[in-house]
Amino acid sequence: xxxxxxxxxxxxAVIAFGIIAIFFRVLDVTGSLVAIFxxxxxxxxxxxxxxxxxxxxxxxxxxxxxxxxxxxxELGASEPNEGRRSINPVIANGIIxxxxxxxxxxxxxVGSLSAALADTMATEIGSLxxxxxxxxxxxxxxxxxxxxxxxxxxxxxxxxxLIIAGLAILLTGGSYMHMIVIALISGLVGCNxxxxxxxxMGFISKEEVNLLGTLTGAAISAGIAVWFSxxx
Amino acid sequence: MHVSxxxxxxxxxxxxxxxxxxxxxxxxxxxxxxxxxxxxxxTLIAFISTLPFYGLSITRYMEESQALFxxxxxxxxxxxxxxxxxLAVVGFSSAFLLSTRLEQQEYRSLFHxxxxxxxxxxxxxxxxxxxxxxxxCIMLMLIGEYLRLSGDESPISQIAKRMxxxxxxxxxxxxxxxxxxxxxxxxxxxxxxxxxxxxxxIIILSIGDPSAVLVGKRFGKHKWNHNPKKSLEGSGAMFAVxxxxxVLFSFEPWVAIVVSLSATLFESLPLKVSxxxxxxxxxxxxxxxxxx
Numbered sequence: 352x353x354x355x356x357x358x359x360x361x362x363x364a365v366i367a368f369g370i371i372a373i374f375f376r377v378l379d380v381t382g383s384l385v386a387i388f389x390x391x392x393x394x395x396x397x398x399x400x401x402x403x404x405x406x407x408x409x410x411x412x413x414x415x416x417x418x419x420x421x422x423x424x425e426l427g428a429s430e431p432n433e434g435r436r437s438i439n440p441v442i443a444n445g446i447i448x449x450x451x452x453x454x455x456x457x458x459x460x461v462g463s464l465s466a467a468l469a470d471t472m473a474t475e476i477g478s479l480x481x482x483x484x485x486x487x488x489x490x491x492x493x494x495x496x497x498x499x500x501x502x503x504x505x506x507x508x509x510x511x512x513l514i515i516a517g518l519a520i521l522l523t524g525g526s527y528m529h530m531i532v533i534a535l536i537s538g539l540v541g542c543n544x545x546x547x548x549x550x551x552m553g554f555i556s557k558e559e560v561n562l563l564g565t566l567t568g569a570a571i572s573a574g575i576a577v578w579f580s581x582x583x
Numbered sequence: 584m585h586v587s588x589x590x591x592x593x594x595x596x597x598x599x600x601x602x603x604x605x606x607x608x609x610x611x612x613x614x615x616x617x618x619x620x621x622x623x624x625x626t627l628i629a630f631i632s633t634l635p636f637y638g639l640s641i642t643r644y645m646e647e648s649q650a651l652f653x654x655x656x657x658x659x660x661x662x663x664x665x666x667x668x669x670l671a672v673v674g675f676s677s678a679f680l681l682s683t684r685l686e687q688q689e690y691r692s693l694f695h696x697x698x699x700x701x702x703x704x705x706x707x708x709x710x711x712x713x714x715x716x717x718x719x720c721i722m723l724m725l726i727g728e729y730l731r732l733s734g735d736e737s738p739i740s741q742i743a744k745r746m747x748x749x750x751x752x753x754x755x756x757x758x759x760x761x762x763x764x765x766x767x768x769x770x771x772x773x774x775x776x777x778x779x780x781x782x783x784x785i786i787i788l789s790i791g792d793p794s795a796v797l798v799g800k801r802f803g804k805h806k807w808n809h810n811p812k813k814s815l816e817g818s819g820a821m822f823a824v825x826x827x828x829x830v831l832f833s834f835e836p837w838v839a840i841v842v843s844l845s846a847t848l849f850e851s852l853p854l855k856v857s858x859x860x861x862x863x864x865x866x867x868x869x870x871x872x873x874x875x
Binding site for chain 1: 592595599606609636732760767771775809845852853854855856857860861864865867868869871872873875
């Protein structure tokens with residue numbers, strides 16, 4: 352009976368978080384509904400710690416989107432909708448990490464989530480950079496162009512991966528070294544794969560590019576986990 | 584995981600081989616004009632990129648491939664595989680016959696029924712075979728897609744383009760990408776979920792989604808508020824067919840209803856990501872969190 356009570360309390364907390372996220376303009380209403388659905392799935396399969404990882408990703412990503420939002424808007428490199436995530440960004444960035452969290456595998460979760468956060472941070476920091484080049488040709492382009500990379504963006508991607516690694520060590524367990532290696536490699540490869548796909552395939556929507564980035568992160572992390580003979 | 588580790592490794596390596604191959608071909612193409620010649624060094628690079636997973640030893644590579652092939656029980660299950668191949672021929676040819684009577688989008692979604700059912704059939708016989716087959720399909724799709732979009736005129740691209748066009752029945756060009764996402768969705772559920780859950784997700788994806796398109800296109804009068812492109816009739820058909828399909832594959836009714844309902848609701852959203860990838864992931868996740 353007590354377990355039931357705890358479960359319901361946490362479930363209520365998830366819904367409350369969804370409402371707070373709307374209030375703080377992190378998500379819009381539809382995005383929040385999808386996020387609550389994802390959160391509930393994770394809660395009933397793997398538990399609170401995995402859910403906290405995804406919430407942390409959402410909050411950190413949103414903070415970086417807000418950073419110098421007005422300036423980015425002038426450049427034309429900002430997220431639409433005042434940075435509030437609606438259904439499509441939530442699904443595109445969140446579905447692979449949610450799937451991995453539901454499976455309850457910390458390494459795969461770290462791989463996909465670090466790719467997602469590295470990409471978000473690289474995009475938000477990199478679009479403030481003065482020199483941005485296209486990843487496929489090295490040609491100098493305007494900040495905010497699809498597939499553009501910059502030095503500060505890449506550094507931000509490293510930090511994003513490290514943040515996820517740190518959170519994972521705190522929340523889901525696993526050895527320090529493995530988590531950091533997995534997060535760094537899959538974050539950087541996933542984030543740059545995102546740029547490559549974005550630069551070379553104009554016909555794929557931005558959301559699908561993001562999704563392929565997180566998928567690449569998950570695949571790379573699975574490879575590394577097998578390499579270190581960790582459970583996949 | 585119900586598939587063997589070796590098969591999963593082989594399948595993932597086939598795909599990573601293809602990706603490395605395509606990226607390096609893309610870079611070589613800047614220096615070399617002919618696509619065919621640019622592919623030779625990139626094949627080598629892609630092959631070398633898979634070798635670390637076999638301890639950098641070609642002997643081990645050969646041994647593992649041989650062991651994998653012998654482990655597939657191709658001889659023991661030869662009757663079943665022959666039946667599967669026969670069913671594939673019948674299925675694809677009837678889809679081809681139907682194609683003259685249907686619109687493009689209806690035909691494209693109906694076209695996914697045949698491979699979906701085939702994948703389920705092969706999972707029931709031997710999931711490893713299914714996985715390897717899927718890996719090869721994705722490889723062909725990726726290379727074909729690259730050659731098609733590169734707009735290249737060299738002979739090898741023309742051959743690939745012609746083969747893919749005939750395999751996917753001529754005019755079906757816009758459907759490549761949808762089919763690629765379909766295959767990736769099926770791959771993810773087979774790799775990560777237990778066999779029953781994978782089958783459940785593939786049912787919703789390959790039978791539920793087409794019925795939504797067919798019914799919605801023909802009889803869709805009442806549109807959803809949140810998405811004027813999808814109709815209540817289509818979603819209702821998807822829900823009913825998905826639930827029925829899951830119950831037939833011995834899922835409990837309440838599980839079938841919940842899974843089918845969540846997949847239907849996600850399908851009705853105005854998604855910018857291909858729903859062929861979203862539907863299997865959602866139904867798989869719901870199955871895992873309901874049944875553990």
